[in-house]
Amino acid sequence: IAATMTGIPLVLMESNVNPGKAINLLANRSTRIITAFEESKNYFSAKVRGKIKPFGNPVRGDILDIPEKEAARESLQLPPDKNIIFIFGGSLGARSINRAVENNLEVLADDKNYIVWQTGKNYEPPRNLPQNVRSVQFINNMASHYAASDLVISRSGATTVAELCIAGKPSVLVPLSSASNNEQANNAKILQNNNAAITVLDNEINGRIAEVVMNLLGNSEDLLAMSKNAKALAKPDAAFNTANEILNLINY
DSSP, rough: OOHHHHHOOOOOEEESOOOOOOHHHHHGOOOOEEOOOOOGGGGGGGGGGGGGEOOOOOOHHHHHTOOOOHHHHHHHTOOOEEEEEEEEOOSOOHHHHHHHHHHHHHHHHHEEEEEEEETTTTTOSSSSOTTTEEEESSOSSSHHHHOOOOOEEEOHHHHHHHHHHTOOOOEEEOTTTTTTOHHHHHHHHHHHTTTTTEOOOGHHHHHHHHHHHHHHHHHHHHHHHHHHHHHHHHTTTTTHHHHHHHHHHHTH
8 A cells, every 4th residue: 555655656566366465455556456366357457457468477497397207206205107196285284184185095006096195284194104104294395206106196286286287196185174364265166167177175085085085096097188188277477477567667
């Protein structure tokens, strides 16, 4: 508000599909609104839609320079001949996902699969895990894990969704049900509507995870189509285009 009162350009950025309260409050005062999704324009009034630039959500440089699958598996010491299922829920973990994985390990960890399971620090996995399950609290090199995987199971926060699209990874998305603005569900819906992901509700993941994952891994054509569709949604130039737009606004 201070910026607009003093004539300083105000650029807003909304990483989720539907805008939050701060973005909505400031939309009329803004000079530009950068959105991660084309569909975000439907949540704004007609008089501000001309300010919107759907450049995408910036991601870290290592995600843009993702390695080849074979090289990633070798560097992570993952088997080259199995389906790699990459499961994560953030640094704290996702309780519903963790519980669903634990309860369905017998099915998920069959001879054809290998599971990389990032549990977060608030969850203690079973001590005697199958040999084809790797459990870790936290992962630094996300790019390599994306690259190595055949299927990702995760929440659907804005950054995660952007990274999945850049990496071109099929996914099972479990939106955080307590998200105040229902943004994770709306993010996941975009990918599902474009056949890039399957959405499973938080309270259904325990009962559905095994069936959904095994059906996907049993159909390579579906996985390939989802991968291509996710890649088609990617906006790898988001950071550059956003920065360039800001520089143009101030005649730099």
